[in-house]
Amino acid sequence: MAHFDLVVIGSGPAGEKGAVHAALHGKRVAVVEREPVPGGTAANTGTIPSKTLRETSLYLSGFRQRGLYGVEAHLQHKTTVSDFLYRERRVKGGERQRILEDLQRHGVELVYGKGTLADKRTVVVSRDGQPERRLTADVILVATGSSPFRPPLYPFGDPRVHDSDELLDIQQLPRALVVVGAGVIGSEYACMFAALGIPVTLVDPKAELLPFLDDEVSALLRQRMEALGVKMRLGHTVETVEVPPDPNAPIRLTLKGGEQLEVDQVLVASGRSANTAGLGLEAVGVKLGARGQVEVGPEYQTAVPGIYAVGDVIGFPALASTSMEQARIAVMHAFGLEANRMAPVLPYGIYTIPEVSMAGETEESLRSKDIPYVVGRAHFSTNARGQIIGECYGLLKLLFRKEDLRLLGVHVLGEQASELVHVGLLALMTGASARLFVETCFNYPTLSDAYKTATYDALEKVRSLPARTPGT
Numbered sequence: 001m002a003h004f005d006l007v008v009i010g011s012g013p014a015g016e017k018g019a020v021h022a023a024l025h026g027k028r029v030a031v032v033e034r035e036p037v038p039g040g041t042a043a044n045t046g047t048i049p050s051k052t053l054r055e056t057s058l059y060l061s062g063f064r065q066r067g068l069y070g071v072e073a074h075l076q077h078k079t080t081v082s083d084f085l086y087r088e089r090r091v092k093g094g095e096r097q098r099i100l101e102d103l104q105r106h107g108v109e110l111v112y113g114k115g116t117l118a119d120k121r122t123v124v125v126s127r128d129g130q131p132e133r134r135l136t137a138d139v140i141l142v143a144t145g146s147s148p149f150r151p152p153l154y155p156f157g158d159p160r161v162h163d164s165d166e167l168l169d170i171q172q173l174p175r176a177l178v179v180v181g182a183g184v185i186g187s188e189y190a191c192m193f194a195a196l197g198i199p200v201t202l203v204d205p206k207a208e209l210l211p212f213l214d215d216e217v218s219a220l221l222r223q224r225m226e227a228l229g230v231k232m233r234l235g236h237t238v239e240t241v242e243v244p245p246d247p248n249a250p251i252r253l254t255l256k257g258g259e260q261l262e263v264d265q266v267l268v269a270s271g272r273s274a275n276t277a278g279l280g281l282e283a284v285g286v287k288l289g290a291r292g293q294v295e296v297g298p299e300y301q302t303a304v305p306g307i308y309a310v311g312d313v314i315g316f317p318a319l320a321s322t323s324m325e326q327a328r329i330a331v332m333h334a335f336g337l338e339a340n341r342m343a344p345v346l347p348y349g350i351y352t353i354p355e356v357s358m359a360g361e362t363e364e365s366l367r368s369k370d371i372p373y374v375v376g377r378a379h380f381s382t383n384a385r386g387q388i389i390g391e392c393y394g395l396l397k398l399l400f401r402k403e404d405l406r407l408l409g410v411h412v413l414g415e416q417a418s419e420l421v422h423v424g425l426l427a428l429m430t431g432a433s434a435r436l437f438v439e440t441c442f443n444y445p446t447l448s449d450a451y452k453t454a455t456y457d458a459l460e461k462v463r464s465l466p467a468r469t470p471g472t
Helices: 013-024 040-044 047-061 081-105 184-195 215-228 320-334 363-368 384-389 417-429 434-439 447-464
Strands: 002-009 029-033 109-112 114-119 122-127 130-142 146-148 161-163 177-180 200-204 230-234 238-242 251-255 260-263 265-268 272-274 307-309 347-350 356-360 373-379 395-401 407-413
Touching: 002 013, 013 029, 013 040, 013 081, 013 130, 013 320, 029 130, 040 047, 040 081, 047 081, 047 184, 081 109, 130 320, 177 184, 177 251, 177 260, 184 200, 184 215, 184 230, 184 347, 200 260, 215 230, 215 356, 215 363, 215 395, 215 407, 251 265, 307 320, 347 417, 356 417, 363 373, 363 407, 373 447, 384 447, 395 447, 407 417, 417 447, 434 447
Parallel strands: 002 029, 002 130, 029 109, 130 307, 161 265, 177 200, 177 265, 200 230
Antiparallel strands: 114 122, 122 130, 146 272, 238 251, 251 260, 347 356, 356 407, 373 395, 395 407
16 A cells, blocks of 8 residues: 555546646646556547637638638548548647656556555556555545537447547548537537538527537627528427448437438447546535535535535546646645635637637626726737738727726737737736726737727727716
């Protein structure tokens, strides 16, 4: 039996960063990983692979060059699965190697096998063909991630019906695809395949696309996705699915209301469930939610002192970026290091085509809180760098508090949105006002210069507002 200060179960972004952060503070750390490779969903089936496939779709389709030089770019040859997955596999391999080197460099022991809690301080690791190992620890960090939820309506045993993890093992590109679920994952994949010229239909019970976004941005994203070729069936549910045994016969999905869709492949993106089955958490007193999510407090401690949980396994927001921060905070709290809390403002990046990113308030949230605000917009079509790269539909939208022009929200749609949002994010974190952007000298020509344009737009609106009289 080996004793550690910290045993982490799972080597995804949360597990890796939690382990390394503890090691940097002189703790003896082990990471238990049930898969034969490290990295979890982020490195192997989710974040990194899907974003790589997005770039591959843009490259193979010539999307960014369409019409830019007065000629239309088209596929140079028929795209194959090998073309589509080649870069994804290279990048994925590189990320796995980086994780291994990071853990090794910080003296973290990586133990392969399935970890199960025997008690509140003991993790039993079992692996086929290997003797069982028992690891004891002062602190246990559960970072086992999540897996795609599989609604029973769909026959996932058929090679033409995929969840978002299985999609990376497709044998041939679809001729026509239905994506069920218009959340972040479903919307991203719908765009990737549509960019390749594949007919895609996106189905979701919600009438609005990504309703957590600012309404204006959500509507603009929907317009751009439809222009890309994605057929929207929002506000619809799938009633029946017919998958004939003949692989050449079409799959038929019947929507509520009677509409039928015939395609050769289906992607189901109906949310995710926490990977907590078989961990022995409930037996030691850890509380779980509806889809197996671990219930935690502000510093990510479970109902059992000394057992923490972070990342997708605790549910929303289930982002790689927030998962890593959660792990850092959990480790700091567990070992009595300096007090930390999660950043008050979090960025969200959606890698659709076009990209969307946001931080802070939306117009809808400000109205619900009865906070007077003013909007500043900058369209990339009038930005010099936007014109150079052919970004005709991009938008930067800033929300300022009316009384003092303090920045309250930033929303970006278009090229490099997930990068551009960080300028506004830092302004939100520091409580900056419009003055920051007015007095900042941005490189020119750049998309970042849109911050100055959007700010001046807001200032012009403030100047044109009628003067308030007492009692109004």
